[in-house]
Amino acid sequence: MVGIVVISHSRALADGVAEVARAMGAGKIVVRSAGGNVRGGLGTSIEEVEEAVRAADDGDGVLLLVDLGSSVMTAKMVVEDLGGDGVALADAPLVEGAVAAASMAATGADLRTVLNAAEAARRHRKI
Template sequence: MVGLVVISHSRILAEGVAELARALGVGKAVVEPAGGDADGGFGTSIDLVERAVAAADGGDGVVLLADLGSSVLTAKMYIEDAAEDDEDGVQGGVVLADAPLVEGAVAAASMAAAGADLAAVLAAAESARDHRKS
């Protein structure tokens, strides 16, 4: 199953979005939070992202969803580091979704819970930005 990692500057926000995505993804989706800095304050931590990816990875890949600014940069840095660590330069099945955090996480969790592949889960997350609320 494709896993998801929610990256936010806020630990509470990342945990809340992960909880919502798991609940609306029928509870089957693996959604891990990576919020805040290593000391529990506001910020981002590549170490927290690394741990969350390891926990979310069921072998079919992981979609990262980030809130803004440095969380996006941290996600990109993680992917670059993972590619450098792989002998063939492949990103290890970890991708960053260009998606709104909450809506993207819920859409991706629904697809992951249904057993979709990495490309379909990523597409679901990214299609969430096209849904208008009014």
């Protein structure tokens, strides 16, 4: 199944979003978080993101979801470094995209379909 990596400047935020996504994936998918810098402060770490991608990949691909700024740049570098069709970056809201992606991934959908579900979440109205 497609794995998911939640990337944020904040470790607590990444962990929280990953927790919600894991629940929406009904325990069927791997959701990893990569948040904060190597010293535990705000920021991103390409090494931590690459490690999370490897841990989330069971061969069906990995979807990356990001918050903003340098997490986007870090995710783009990871996509370039790990290359190929197996890692995709979603242009999606972090929480809503992660929930939609996890729900879709749990059905056994392929990476493109999971990516589309995450990106469609930006159109979901809350009120």
